[in-house]
Amino acid sequence: MTMGRAQTPLVSVILPTHNRAALLDRAIGSVLAQTYRDFEIVVVDDASTDDTQQVIEGFADPRLSYIRHDRNRGAPAARNTGIAAARGDLIAFQDSDDEWHREKLSRQVDAMHECGDETTVLCTGLLRHSGSSNTYVPEPWVSRRQGNILPQLLLGNFVGTPTLLIPRKCLDKVGGFDENLPRFQDWELVLRLAAAYPFRLLDEPLVFSHDTPGNISSDTEAGFAARRYIIEKHHASFARYPGVLASHLYALGDVKCRDGSIAEGRGLLIEAAKARPQRVKLWLAILASYLGVRTYAAFSATLQRLRGEARA
Numbered sequence: 001m002t003m004g005r006a007q008t009p010l011v012s013v014i015l016p017t018h019n020r021a022a023l024l025d026r027a028i029g030s031v032l033a034q035t036y037r038d039f040e041i042v043v044v045d046d047a048s049t050d051d052t053q054q055v056i057e058g059f060a061d062p063r064l065s066y067i068r069h070d071r072n073r074g075a076p077a078a079r080n081t082g083i084a085a086a087r088g089d090l091i092a093f094q095d096s097d098d099e100w101h102r103e104k105l106s107r108q109v110d111a112m113h114e115c116g117d118e119t120t121v122l123c124t125g126l127l128r129h130s131g132s133s134n135t136y137v138p139e140p141w142v143s144r145r146q147g148n149i150l151p152q153l154l155l156g157n158f159v160g161t162p163t164l165l166i167p168r169k170c171l172d173k174v175g176g177f178d179e180n181l182p183r184f185q186d187w188e189l190v191l192r193l194a195a196a197y198p199f200r201l202l203d204e205p206l207v208f209s210h211d212t213p214g215n216i217s218s219d220t221e222a223g224f225a226a227r228r229y230i231i232e233k234h235h236a237s238f239a240r241y242p243g244v245l246a247s248h249l250y251a252l253g254d255v256k257c258r259d260g261s262i263a264e265g266r267g268l269l270i271e272a273a274k275a276r277p278q279r280v281k282l283w284l285a286i287l288a289s290y291l292g293v294r295t296y297a298a299f300s301a302t303l304q305r306l307r308g309e310a311r312a
Contacts, residue, residue, distance in 0.1 A: 009063070010090055011039035011105060011165070014082030016075050017096035018046040024055045030099040032061055036106035039063060039092075042085050044078040047071050076177035076185045079161075083176050089168050093161045097210050100162070104206040108165040111202060120200050121193050122165040127205035136205060145201045150194040154237060154244050157187035159199070162207045164190075170197055181229060182222035188230050195237065220255075228252055239275075246276035250285065257289050257296045265289060265296075 013031055017024060024043075031041055041061075045052050045068040056066045067081060083091060090112065094100065108122050126137040138145055138158040145152070153159070174192040177185045193199075231238055231248055238245040249272035256265030266289040273282040281303065288299035 009038050009040045009088045011036070011092055011109065012082075012086030012088035012090070013039055013041045013092045013094055013105075014044065014079055014086060015041060015094040015096060016044045016046060016078030016082065017048065017052060018072060018075075018078070019048045019050045019052070020096035021048070021051040021055050023097045024052065026099055027094055027096050028056075028059060028064070030102070031094055032059070032063075033102050034100065034105045035103050036109055039105060040065065040087060041094075042067065042082040044082045044085075045069065046073060046075070046078040074179065074182075076179045076181060079185075080176040080179065083171060086168070091164075091166045091168055091171060093164055095162050095209070098162045099208040099210075101206040101208070105165075107202055107206065111200060112165060112167075115200065119167055119170065119197055121167070121170060121190075121197050122200050122202065123159045123163040124202045124206035125204050126160045126163050126207040126209055128209045128211070130211040138201070138203075145199075145203065147198050148194070149199045150191070150237065151241060153187070153191055153194050154234075154241055155247075157184065157190065159186065159190045160207060160209065161186040161189075162209070166193070178233075181226050183226040184223070184230060188233070191230070191234055191237065224252065224255055242275045243279075246272040246279060246282065249275060250282060253289075254285070254300055257285075257293070258300055260293050262289055262293060262296070 041064045043066050047069045128135045142158045178188050249268050253265045253268030269286045288296045
């Protein structure tokens with residue numbers, strides 16, 4: 001099923017979904033309610049088995065189109081399908097469990113025009129709802145939020161996919177989402193974008209993110225595999241900042257040592273120590289790994305407690 005209009009819009013909004021029929025009304029409705037009107041929505045159904053198609057058919061807006069995968073291929077593939085079908089010169093993304101502020105696109109398109117001839121990637125702030133708590137992203141630890149943000153992004157991601165507005169030519173140059181990744185596809189994409197283009201942040205909460213039960217972000221093994229893959233893929237960038245590389249490798253090694261995969265974890269700790277040999281903690285962690293899982297776990301817990309006390 002495809003619905004659409006002949007006129008080419010300036011903005012294409014890509015919305016991947018899988019078995020989120022109960023949430024789609026909110027996500028799509030927040031896009032259709034935008035004060036900016038020159039856009040299309042491309043919903044990519046990643047082989048849902050619920051009432052997703054019926055929900056889409058309930059919207060009578062000609063700006064909305066629907067594409068269905070015949071098998072579940074994952075969110076990165078669904079977003080890439082949407083990018084391939086998009087007609088706009090500017091690409092935005094919405095998630096099926098998130099909401100946009102009604103002026104999100106208007107403010108971003110105005111900011112894009114202000115950039116003039118400079119090719120810039122835009123993002124906004126995000127308010128994450130989790131139970132009774134709200135967290136604003138970028139968090140305070142993010143000291144560099146605009147311009148060349150690659151060094152800051154290497155520490156960790158603070159650019160959510162639904163906050164982005166990207167010139168199509170940027171995606172054509174760096175490529176779409178990496179379909180090998182089980183998690184952190186947004187981080188990997190913005191690392192590539194930030195290596196090639198400056199970013200501009202509208203530092204206010206124009207996206208509202210909701211933690212949803214069963215979300216892939218709760219998958220620890222997928223997170224470990226994705227983080228290791230990204231470090232290997234972008235090793236040249238990480239290697240320019242040995243302290244950052246060592247911190248990531250230590251975190252990965254720590255996870256493996258604590259869950260009993262001592263040999264694999266120790267190998268990662270040794271890599272971390274090679275990247276930052278003057279960091280005593282790393283050598284102590286390697287030593288603790290030779291003393292067994294229980295001793296290592298106690299060592300790791302002590303470090304975490306000391307870090308918590310230092311921050312207090």
